Amino acid sequence: MEQAHADVCGGNVCRSSDLLLAFVNSGPHGSGQAELLGDTEALAAWMTGAGLMGDSEAITGADAVAGRELRDALATVFRAHSDCPDGAMLLSDAEEYLRRTAERYPLTLRITAEGCDLAPSQTGILGAFGALFAAAADLASRGIxxxxxxxxxxxxxxxxxxxxxxxxxLYCGSACSSQAAQRAYRSRLKSEKGLQR
Structure with a gap:
């Protein structure tokens, strides 16, 4: 597993995937995680903690809503990558939302002797959202x-x-894989018992 990780995740890739995963995992989900982007203060704290903007920059209520919508759209795309049935149903809406939203956060090509990458063209919260799109573009350009x-x-x-x-x-770790296997096993036993009646 570690070799596979080394093969697909190096340097910028890990930074890009880590940033997007932290963003997607900022919402409430089955593991008991609380909402981390619930209001302007929470969004500011998250973006500042992620190093995407300074702590003195202004954020509005509309920005907090935009942050949650962007996170939910990305989570829907990730669910589709996992072949989750509800992910596929919501995918076209999420992709359309991401297409429209990306226009608000333009990126600039940054070329150096080491290579090139995309960077936000704006600062503040607009640049912070742009950095999330740049991370997605980085991962897509690497084929992962x-x-x-x-x-x-x-x-x-x-x-x-x-x-x-x-x-x-399909699972984030061995604990979730085991839980799913146990659930499937119990379901098969229940079905078999039902057929024997």
């Missing part, structure tokens, strides 16, 4: 965007980076 997934365990639904060699991971 589809490895950004949401755990299929219904009691979890945490975002994770699929480190499996063939990108077939």
């Amino acid at each position: 965007w589809a490895r950004m997934k949401v755990c299929k365990n219904p009691t979890c639904h945490s975002g994770f980076f699929d480190k499996t060699r063939n990108s077939s991971g």
